[in-house]
Amino acid sequence: MSETDTLARPVRLALLGAPNCGKTSLFNALTGGRAKVANYPGVTVEYRKGEFSLPDGQIVELLDLPGVYGNTGKSMDERIAIDAVNGRLSGERAPDAIVFMLDAAHIETHLHNVLQAKNYGLPIILVLNMMDMAARDGLNIDIPALGQELGIPVINCVAVRASGRAPLLDFLTEWTGDVEHGSAAVPKSELGDVRELQQRARSATTRSVSRVHQIETFTHRIDKFVLHPVLGLFILLGILFVMFQAVYTWSGPAMDMIESGIGWLQGVVSAVLPDGLLQSLIVDGMIAGVGAVLVFLPQIIILFAFILLLEASGYMARAAFLVDSIMAKAGLNGRAFIPLLSSFACAIPGVMAARTIEQERDRLTTIMIAPLMTCSARWPVYFLIIGAFIPEGRVGVFSQQGLVAFGLIIVGIVFAFIMAAIFKRTLARGESSGLLIELPSYKSPVFKDYLRGLYDRGMIFVNRAGRIILPASVVIWVLTTFPRNAVSINETFAGMIGNIILPVLQPIGFNLEMSISLIPAMAAREVAVSSLATIYAVQGEMVEGQMTDIIASQWSMATGLAFLAWFVFAPQCLSTFAIIRKETNSWKWPLFAFSYLFVLAYLAAAVTYHTAVAFGLG
């Protein structure tokens, strides 16, 4: 291989191992978290690619793969990991070597997975992670002896500390040279089925691992409460409740700041630019539209602060355990909980995370109900309407607005269960695969990984504002501004379009502005808010981002509530249908999802509106 070839093609290592063994922590620590694929919270559903340099300056490419047990690829994400190692992922060359990672505390349980991985026929090393915690729990591993037993290099590691990663980096500096020149040893394949490999692994650990048996670890003490059949469910409900309360009560000051910042910016632009179309485009179109959505950034950040914390601490798998028997009633299993919880942030990573579900029918059912979880794009709509119609007071210690939001989330969940039960009895009949997951030890999250995850989520939201909300706002501004001689919204292009669909939406209490806003909101649900902002701004009824006041004065309570009910189901989000199309490889499922969501949204809004009118709120 010539010098230029070597420079053009760095050594590529694949990080393989069971879920939760710390692969992603090591990946983030080595590469600084700069990965090619956005990392959604929840499980690593896509592989990620990054680069880092060794102490001698050599560049190494690293693949962070989904967690995998065994080598048969029972679920979609396991198959991705195995395909990546075998070089069967389209557009990706195979890795040059495997770095197999194992949580040292689980060495007896998972060592046979390394023997299985030897059979991929690549140079391989075993990295024992979290050696510090294993030692604390009374585990003693004779590393040279273990290496001899397995016939591959074994390195100890504490992925989250620089000093803990040093032995690995030192080893890689030597090893990658050999890997690059093809002179690294490829270990002998392991013959035999999984049972024989387990016996081989067991005899290896008997000779190299000793354990001072600890009766009760920290994790077991906590689990006594957290996994208690009754108390545990109350703890879970409590956590979710606090989470949604916090989203409302902690976000106020930051939101006020952003709101006044937007108002200030509109003031500055209005002062600098002469009155006219350009000023209107920027102030009423762009700033009003994007600002109306950006203002919800603090709430999104708080929501994710909780989700990421639950994930990183090891609690999320417990939640799956706790809800499993409830999910079973809908024909699903606890594994579906993680994709569904991710869907509270966004249905897209949720639909993708369903890849961890082994049974295809369960996966389809989970994908179908994922859009019913209250995703972050609904929050701007909820916040706006709740802010306009629900008084700020408290019920006991709870914020009244927080309670209503919590209620909307519950309605979404209840319908998700009803729909899942229906799907499992009709379209996706069959027994569900079991819940078979590891409950990781509790650990305090790595602060840097945590902040990076939070930053990534915030940026995804902000980027959406730029990529989707901004163009949508401009389109809405054009439609609401032209033709120039229009004296009311009725005579603009937007009004004409709105008037066409108004007859369909009027029976469920929607007005012209709402009808108009729903069209661009097909792109993304929160566009409804930015569109309303632009519509009212162009009409000159809004000064300085006081959307809630306008809504409160122009809409009846019944109309507002009907709008809320619509958005519990809202068949609006092209990206979600696109990802369903991709993940199911058919048009049938996205079309079906759209149709059933539309019917539910319409019926829910109708029932809500007419009930509210009957109670005199019309």
Next chain:
Amino acid sequence: MTSIPTRLTDIARSNRTRILGFSTTDPVQETRLRDIGFAEGDRVEPLHFGLFGRNPMSVRLNGAIIALRRKDAQVILVESVQS
């Protein structure tokens, strides 16, 4: 004392047992259990049970904790271990 093969689902909480084998006609089910770490000779101890029908259950398996449904747990045959 002779060992009597018992289903893991018939073991009470916090009783230590050793795995004797698997009694399933479904090779996929057995592979799934083996892949995640269940093997002959392993120490296994039920820890927690779910609210409805004591389902699912969590067990201590060597140094790890695994959650599984009774449907899977009942094919794991174990014997009691004197502590």
